[in-house]
Structures are given as structure tokens and as C-alpha cells.
Amino acid sequence: MMTGDFGGSSSPVIGSPPQLFPILPAWEPKYSLLWGQQAICMEHRLHEHPLFSPESLAALIEHFGGLSGREVTASIAGGPMWLNLLRVNNVDRRYGELLDSIFDEIQGHIPGYHTFGRINGILISFPAAKVSGLLEANRRQRRPITFHLDPRKPGTIVEVT
Numbered sequence: 001m002m003t004g005d006f007g008g009s010s011s012p013v014i015g016s017p018p019q020l021f022p023i024l025p026a027w028e029p030k031y032s033l034l035w036g037q038q039a040i041c042m043e044h045r046l047h048e049h050p051l052f053s054p055e056s057l058a059a060l061i062e063h064f065g066g067l068s069g070r071e072v073t074a075s076i077a078g079g080p081m082w083l084n085l086l087r088v089n090n091v092d093r094r095y096g097e098l099l100d101s102i103f104d105e106i107q108g109h110i111p112g113y114h115t116f117g118r119i120n121g122i123l124i125s126f127p128a129a130k131v132s133g134l135l136e137a138n139r140r141q142r143r144p145i146t147f148h149l150d151p152r153k154p155g156t157i158v159e160v161t
Contacts, residue, residue: 023102024109032110051098057124063091079126086121095120 015126026043034040046052048129064085075081090098099120 023105031069035106035110035113044132049098051094057122058093060085060088060092060122073124076126078125081122082125084121086119088120088122089118094124 023045024042025045029044031040032040035123050056054073061069061072062069062084072083076083085091089099096118099118103115103118
């Protein structure tokens with residue numbers, strides 16, 4: 001369900017990227033201390049973002065190979081099946097801009113934290129799978145940041161390992 005505080009267009013591929021602030025609404029001071037030291041689990045709001053709507057994901061899939069995004073997502077929903085989309089930010093700049101906004105927010109909590117060579121991938125899997133969808137942001141500095149987008153428990157986990 002969209003909450004309306006994203007701005008921009010929610011239609012796939014068209015328009016500027018919707019904004020999402022804050023993406024990590026439950027950031028606690030202890031996370032800044034633990035960052036890079038151990039896995040951290042916290043809430044996020046990516047599941048509310050229009051770029052992760054079924055329509056936007058279907059449009060994104062079509063950019064990868066001309067397949068019908070709706071047919072692919074319907075097949076995945078029927079399971080057991082998954083699709084791993086790599087370097088999404090190179091295919092649709094809006095996902096790269098969203099990734100930048102995620103790191104901007106993190107940098108606001110951790111002064112001096114910087115990243116480079118940002119890439120992201122999206123794993124879409126069938127609903128009964130243990131991981132029903134995730135956005136992985138490779139920081140190249142240490143380990144990836146994984147945002148789990150589980151429709152059964154929306155926005156419950158951010159795992160920084």
C-alpha cells in the first residue's frame with residue numbers, strides 16, 4: 001500500500017524517481033556504532049516504494065530481455081521459481097537514484113561513511129519462499145546490504161552483514 005509521501009510518478013519507467021524518506025525510520029544510535037561490525041536487523045520502507053510495485057517490477061523485467069514482465073511475475077508467483085536481476089541501476093536509472101538516496105540516509109547517521117561503485121540487484125521469488133524478494137546493494141567496501149521485501153512481513157528486516 002502506498003502512503004503518498006513518496007512524490008513523483010508511481011507509473012513504471014516514466015517520470016522522475018519517487019522519493020522515499022526516511023527509508024530506515026527506526027534507526028537507533030546503536031546502529032551507527034554497530035555498522036560494519038556485525039549484522040544489523042531493522043525496519044525499512046522499501047516495500048511501500050512504487051518501484052517495487054508489481055507493475056514496476058514487470059516493466060523492469062521487460063528491460064532485461066524483452067520478456068513479458070507480467071507473464072514472468074505470474075510464473076514466479078505460481079512458484080517454485082525465482083528471478084535474479086543484476087545491475088538493475090544500469091538498466092533503469094531510477095533504481096540507481098533510489099540506491100543513492102538509501103546511502104545518503106545511511107551517511108546522515110554515520111558521519112564519514114562513504115561508498116563507491118554502487119550496484120544493486122533484485123531477487124524476485126515465489127511467495128512461499130524463505131526469501132520472497134530482496135534488494136541487495138553492493139558497497140564494494142565490505143559486504144552487501146540486503147533489504148528483504150517479504151509481503152508476509154513487509155519492511156521488517158534490513159541486514160547489513
